[in-house]
Amino acid sequence: MISNRAKVAASLYATMSISFWGISFVSTKAVLDKLDPYTLLVIRFGIGALFLCLLLLLMRSSLKIPLTYIPHLIVLGIIGVFVHQILQATALLTIHASDAGWLISFSPVFTVMLSMIFLHEKITLPRAIGIMLAVFGVLLVTTSRNGQSLHFALNIGFILMILSTFNWAVFSILLKRLRIPLPSLVITFYMSLLGFVLTLPILIKTKGWVHMSSLTTVEWAHLLFLGIFVSGVAYWYWGKAHEVLEASQASVFMYLEPVATLIAAILLLQEKIIFISVLGGIIIIVGVVIVNGQRVLVLQNGPWRKRK
Template identity: 30%
Template sequence: MTRTHAYIACLFVVFFYSGNILVGSALNELPPITVAFFRVLIAAVALLPLGWQSAWRYRSAFRRHLGPLLLLTITGVTFFNTFIYTALQFTSATNVSVLEAVIPVATALLSAWLLRERLRLVQWTGVLVSFIGALWVVMGSVTDHLFGGWNVGDLVMVGAIVSWALYSIAVKRYIHLFPEYGTLLVMTSLSVGLLAPLVAMEWTVMGVPEFGYWAHWAGLAYLGIFPSVIALLLYNRAVRVLGASQASVFLNFLPVVTMIGATLFLSETIAAAQIAGASLVIAGVLLTTRVARKRP
C-alpha cells in the first residue's frame, strides 16, 4: 500500500466509523454489551472463509505471542466498541464523535509515555487545546460548572479513547507478527468468548432483548461487517504505512461526518457549543500531530 492509498483508506475508515456511531445510536434500544457481542459474532462468521487457513497455519505464532494478541484483541475489538455503545446509551452521537476525535492526542501522549517519544511545545499546546475543546462539548459551555455538563456517557468515552490509543500503539509494534485475515478472525473469535459471559450477565439482569425488528439485524450486520472487518483491515494497513499518529489524525474528520449524519438521520440538533468545541478539538489534534505529519 502506497502513502496515497493509505490516506484514502483512512478516509473510508472515518466514514465506516461514523456509521458505527450513527447505527450504534439507532440501536440503543438494545443493551450495549448485546450490540458489541453480536457485532463481533457477525464479524467472526464473515471472516471465517477469509482467515481460517492463515489462522491455522500461523497457530504457533499466536501461541508464541499470546500477550500482544490479547492486548490487540481487548483494546481494539472487545472493549473499545463496548465503551462506544455504552456511551451512546447516555449521550449523543455528536458528543461521542467529538470525544473520539481526541484519540490522536491520547495516542501521542501514550506514545510519549510508553515509547519515550518526545513531544515538542507545539504538541503540548495541541494537547491543551484539544482538552479544552472536549470539555466545551461535554459541558455545553465553558461557563458551566466544572463537572456540571458531564454525563455517564461522556465519562465512559474516556475508556474508549484510552482503549483505541493503546490499540494504535500495539498495532504499530505487534501487528507485523501476525497474518492479516487470520489475525482478525482470531481476534473477533476471542472477543466472542470474552463477551459471552458478559452478555449472559446482561440478559440475566435486564432480560433477553427482542430482536423482532428487521432494522435491528440490518444494523447489527452493518456493525459486524463494515467497521469490524473492512475498516479494521484498512486501518491496520494504514498504520503500517503511516504510523499510529498519522493514521489516527484522520479521526479529525469524524465529528464533521457524524454531525452531518446525526442531523440527517437521527434528528439531532447541533448546538453552537458543540461546533466550537469540535473545532478546538480538531485544531488541537492538528497541532499535536503536526511534527509527525511533516516527517517523510
C-alpha cells in the same frame, strides 16, 4: 515507485474505513433503545468474526497462529476490542452520537502523552499549546448540550467516552510494540472472535436474547452494518490503505471521522446541531493537528533516524 492510481485507491480505502467507523456511533446509538450494550456487542462480534472467517477462507489465508503470539492477541483483543467497545457502547446510552464522534478524535493526544512518558518524546511549546487546545475543545463538547457547569455536565457517558479514547491510545502503542507477524485481517478476525467469546457469558447471564425478537428490520440492518462493515471491511480496507500510504499520510484521514458521525447523526437520528459542540470539535481537531505535526518533526529529526 508507487503510482498515482495506487495512491488514489489507497486514499479511497482509508476514506471508506474512517466513514464506516464514524457512522458506527450512530448505528450503535440506534440499537441501544432495544438492546443492552453487551447483547449488542455479542451480535456485532459474532457477525464480524463470521464474516472475517468466511473472507479469510475465500482468500485461502492460513488461520494458524504461532503459540508465542497467542498472549499478544489476547491482550490486544481484551484492550482493543472487548474493553474499548464496552466503554463506547455504554457511553452512548447517555450521550449523543455526534458528541462521541468529536471526543474520539482526542485519542491521538493521549497517544502523544503516553509516548512522552514511556518513549521519552520531548515536549515542545507548540505541542503543549496543541494539547491545551484539544483539552479546551473537550470541555466545550462535554458542556455544550445543557449549558451546565463542567461538574454537572460531565456525566458518566462523557467520562466513559474519554476513557475509551485513552484505552485506544494504549492499544495503538501496544499494537506497534508487540509487532505480531501476521496479516492484519487474521489479527482482526481473532480479536473479533475473542470479543465474541468474552461477551457471550454476559449475554447468557442476562438473557439478552429475549429482546432480540423486538428488533425491527432497520435495527437489524444497523447490526449487520456494525458487524460486517465496521468490524470487518473497515479494518480490512485500513490495512490495504497502509500498504501504500505512510502512517503519517493515513492518519490525516482520521480527522474525517467526527464529520462522518455528525452527518450520519443528523440524517439518521435527527440530532440537532449545537454550535458550541461543533466549535469544540473543531478546536479538538486543530489541537490534534498541531500535536501530531510536532510529533512527525520529532520522529523525522530524532537520533533514531537513519543517516545516509
